[in-house]
Amino acid sequence: MNAAAGFGDDLQPALQVTGLTVEFTLGRAVVRAVAGASFSVQRGETVALVGESGSGKTLSALAAMGLVDPPGRVSGAVRIDGQAVLGLREDEWRTLRGRKVAMVFQDPMTSLNPAHRIGRQVAEAIRVHDAGVSRRDARDRAFALLERVGIAPAAARARDYPHQLSGGQRQRVMIAMAIANQPDVLIADEPTTALDVTTQAQVLDLLRDLQREMGLALLLITHDFGVVAGIADRVVVMYAGRVVEEGPVDAIFASAAHPYTRALLASVPTVGAARGGLRAIVGAPPNPGEIVAGCAFAPRCPLAEDRCVAQVPELRPVAEHQRAACVLADQIAAGRLSP
């Protein structure tokens, strides 16, 4: 099981997802949005979960929070600090959320309640898990949290309503709420996508600082390789509900072994390459309801062979700590084949 952890195999990961499947039944069709994804995050480690829209990144995260609502069905295994959490009762989940695993959502514009002052919302995050804490203590701790995430002077800003804050400030408030109960695992679902570029960098810096300070296991969901390069230790690439490649961030950038990872990296616009225009990946990802025989990326893959559609490729090691689910992975990683 621990082989999924990549490196540090002897340690128990803070978050371990094994063979995670999330299915929806729509009429007669069963839509498999996540199809057996496995990945893990160690304490003090930042893992970037990368993939395009619909690849199952967010659903995997929600499943790890126990937040997939019916009709969604979750199977596989999720362990938080070694505790198997799938199938927990809702009240058991509630004691974990916020305390063991917390989440920062994509859009800070809508993730804060417009009806309450931000200080009260942060204080509520504290009081949810500690009924015994007095209002005053909760407020003081909320102030400290707000200061910590860079909302200062906290005592004054705590009286603001969400609409009075900028996007970056709101995301800081969301982060303050997420870390209020010292979780072990922090999941950040595209925390900077809704922000402008300068603010993105600041929020990422804050996340990285907090991660180091608190020894968080940080799972960062993103589709932005700039973000990945700046903050991640390891990268997990998802495509059509499966993990297609994982490895240390340097290895992924230097010698990605899966054609999809290569294509993703190639489609990142760079300043120097303006003349060539944007490189997009030809085609579209399969619909979640569609059953694709073999490798889900084969229809879009320039290197696809007959054996690619024969069966789903397993994740295989291609280098130390790096694994890819492609029959040609070794050749691609070695540079003998280039998609």
Added chain:
Amino acid sequence: MSMRVGDESGRARAESNDAGLAPTATVRSPRGGEWRRALRSFRRHTVAMIGLGFLVFIFLACFVGVHFAPSPTEQALLEPTHGPSWDHWFGTDEISRDELSRVLHGGQVTLKLAVGVAILTTVIGVLIGAVAGFYRGWVDELLMRFTDLWIALPALPFLAVAVSIGTVSLGPLGSLDLGGPLGMTLLLSLLLWGSIARVVRGATLSLREREFVDAARAIGSTNRRIIWRHVLPNCLGPIIVNATLVIAEAILVESTLSFLGFGIQPPTPTWGNLLTNSISNIEDTWWLVVFPGAVIFLTVLAVNFVGDGLRDAFDPRRQVRA
């Protein structure tokens, strides 16, 4: 009759409120919360302010001014029934009692009833609507069919039967006169909570999908806390507007019922009761119809003006122009 909150009006209200829920956050928003913004908008609503002023006047008159008016029971036996005069502003009734005093005393009963009905319907409606909208599924189905049942209940036969039963025993709690003010408050509340339940359910259905509800779940909030802290504060606007409109509805319904003899039973004076006997003598004693009628009409109008003002105040789409 305005008594039955029809399907259409309930649904239309629910929709308009659904759409009006999302307070668009703009950088231009002034400091201060949703409430201060709504208050500012309300104060600019001239008609609503006039309505509010009139309501304050009516409440003061009924609950304070009444002590300065002549007695409602004392009969000026020496004087024949006569129209408005300096001594009796609204004239005297068929047994020479001061009509103004009777209107003010009737107002106490009617207004208390209306406010009581508004509070009770809001409590019942919010509870049932929020639970149905939040939990959806079979809970929603069950509660909403139960709501439909009460909305579809033919009000007049129901009340006629209830009032004819008269006093019921509540065991250790004493007894309750269904034809008295308290009994009528309860009966009308039972008949009128449906629309609020529907509005709150609609609002809850849309609010529960908002991201801040997910965010609240992600920090481990209980469902009860989410409903109480995150859902209800965001639909207070529609709730308040509806409660206001229920006040108007309750006044009208009570008047209608009393007029028909199904309402609060005489000798308790209510605005409706005052009209009951006088209408047949409208040619001789017009003031006994015109004054109570005008008071009912103006009060209901004022409540509706206030309701409109509140609805506009809580509607973010109207803020843009302001």
